[in-house]
Amino acid sequence: MVDIYIYTDCDDKEVERDMYAAVPYFQGSYNRYRYEYWESQLEDFFSYFELITEEKCRYARRLSLDGEAYYWWKDNHRFCRSWFLLQGLLRARYVPHLHVVSEPKFE
Numbered sequence: 001m002v003d004i005y006i007y008t009d010c011d012d013k014e015v016e017r018d019m020y021a022a023v024p025y026f027q028g029s030y031n032r033y034r035y036e037y038w039e040s041q042l043e044d045f046f047s048y049f050e051l052i053t054e055e056k057c058r059y060a061r062r063l064s065l066d067g068e069a070y071y072w073w074k075d076n077h078r079f080c081r082s083w084f085l086l087q088g089l090l091r092a093r094y095v096p097h098l099h100v101v102s103e104p105k106f107e
Contacts, residue, residue, distance in 0.1 A: 023042070023045060023059055023063040023064045024038055024041035024042055024045065024064055025038075025064055025065075025066045026038040026039075026042075026064055026065055026066065026069050026090075027066045027067035027068060027069055028066075028067055028068030028069035028070075028072060028094060029094065030094055030095070032095050032097070035090075035091075035094050035095045036095070038064070039087070039090075042059075042060060042064055045059070046059070046083075053082065053083055053084070054081065056083035057080065057081055057082055057083040057086055060083055060086055060087075061073060061078075061080070061086065069090070069094070072093060073086075077089055
């Protein structure tokens with residue numbers, strides 16, 4: 001689990017700025033461990049801030065993709081609005097052996 005410290009007794013703009021600073025970056029590494037570490041950090045970020053699905057995709061797309069990963073997303077998948085779909089696309093691109101994912105089950 002990543003330690004994220006955001007002081008919420010500040011005004012809303014300060015909290016939002018701190019949230020942006022806490023988002024981990026992914027530059028498009030084909031290294032399995034680097035990808036898994038990024039995805040794990042991003043999931044911890046989502047859990048910490050209790051983000052809904054649409055927010056997860058927005059934060060992942062706009063704030064955490066950098067370098068080659070950002071340009072790949074921008075050129076090919078910029079209209080993707082689902083974190084689950086974006087996660088699958090990123091896995092297929094950068095770590096194909098992790099690409100097999102199952103749809104989350106809601107009970």
